[in-house]
Every structure is written in C-alpha cells, then in structure tokens.
Amino acid sequence: MKISIVITLKKDVLDPQGKVIHQTLEGMGFDGINGVRQGKYFEIDTKESDKNKAEEKVEEMCKKLLANLVIENYKIIEPQ
C-alpha cells in the first residue's frame, strides 16, 4: 500500500525559498500571487495491508522523523 505525506511549514515560520520562488514567478509575468510556501512530499510504500494500521504507523514516522513539529505540519493523504 502506498501512503503519501505532505509536509508544510507552519504559518509563522519564515520561508525564504518560497519568497524567492514567489518573486521569480512574478518576474516571469505570473501576476496576482498572494504568496508561495515550499514544502515536502513523501511516498511510503508499506507491506502493511490494513489501512488504519498503515496510517497509524506513518503518523508515528511523521512525528518521530519526517516532520519537525516545531516548524512543520504533516498531512497524510488517503492511501490508494
């Protein structure tokens, strides 16, 4: 089963890379952008076949390694 995870920076955390991407997009002529925030995306292919158990395990992975909860939020996307 493949589970996807999206990690985003919390609202109050400065994202200089997102800012530069924003400026570059505007420089290319893409108008009307309010803001850009950069994040991370993971795909975990697990042997676990029980959906709930797999999600639980992935949540633990997020808390322990994949995200730093001081600055980041994680979102687990429904397994397919």
Next chain:
Amino acid sequence: MNSSVITFPGSNCDRDMDVALKKFGFKNKMVWHDALELPKSDLVVLPGGFSYGDYLRCGSMASKSKIMKSVLNFAHGGGKVMGICNGFQILVEAGLLPGVLLRNKYLEFICKNVFVKVNNKDNSYFKDINKDTLEFHIAHNEGNYFCSKEQIKEIDDNNQIALFYSDETGNINEEDNPNGSIKNIAGIFNKEKNVLGMMPHPERMIDPALSGEDGSIFFENLINNLR
C-alpha cells in the same frame, strides 16, 4: 579530563575538534556513530560538518543514530554535551535543546569571522572567561535559530541564551546578525546548562598564526572548569 568526539558519516570538523581538545589537555577519543556505548567521558562533543549530507533536515538523521541513545542518557544524567554547528543542529533534532535551525535568511552559505557576546557565565562553559565578546568563525547554511514565541520566553526566563552575535564591543544589532536568527542568538543551553549548542566554531580559533586565540581562551577555561 576525558572527552569524546562523535563522528557521523559526513562530519568534517571532528579532527579539528580532536586537535583542539588535545592541545588544551583533554584525553580525547573519537567515537563512531554506530557504537552503542560512550567511553568514560567528562565532555562529549558533536562536531560540525554535514552529517548524512544534510538529507531531510540538517542533523535529523544523525540525531537517530545508535550512539545518540547513550549521548541522551549521558546528557540527562547531567553530563556535559557540546554541539558545534552541525552538532548544534543534531542537538535540537534530538530534543536536547529547544527550537530549530532554519535556512539562513538571505539563502547564502556564510563563512566568516564573527564576534559573539557571552550572555550567561553562570555555567562550566563560560565561567571565568574574562572577555565579554569572543571572535569565532562561522560556516553554515542553516544557522537561523528559530522557536515559537512561548519557547523564546521560556528560554529567556531560564537564562538559556549562551551567545549573541554582536559587534566587537558587544552591542547586539541587526547588522551583526549574519543569518536572521531570533534575537541574534548564536548559541543556547538546555535548562540545566550542561548541554550547549552553538553555530560558531571555537576549534578554528586556537592558533594565532592561522586564525586567532579566542578559541584557546574557551578551551583552556573549559578544561579548568571541568577539573
């Protein structure tokens, strides 16, 4: 005095630290990250470098390596643990120090000498240092110290700020902040002040012919305080 320097895959200041510790009288041992137990130590140092190629987040992989269990136990028992640069990043990822180190504000790798103001001398690391500012070297891409508003209040209330980036006379200004860190923070302690993390490298300032001597002041003082 016995010290241990942990080498992770990608550490590159471990040997400089070994040279510095030995120069000022420590009996130092190099410890590979895969070891399970620390040798008998009065001081454990997590050196600078790029452990695990800075993958995921700087220090995140190294903070989960085998030796870290023993380092955590040592620190929780009151042992002195010092993290320099990448070592500081590993300490925050391991939860031994609060906060996190973000990418530098202007997205540049910074490599230069800086002055730091010693904020708290009531601890083994800086007690009896008779200068208020020290000249150290920094070289990092992620040194922008950040934490939540509640955390910064707690850090301040507990006097956990060790070093501020400052000018030569100790004034703390925005212009002297190289990386955008909150309040110009260059180094912090844990609550108990036995764990220290800092971005500047004292081990690069131990030879007047090559750089400077403020690192010598730091290490000489440290070994005297640990005796």
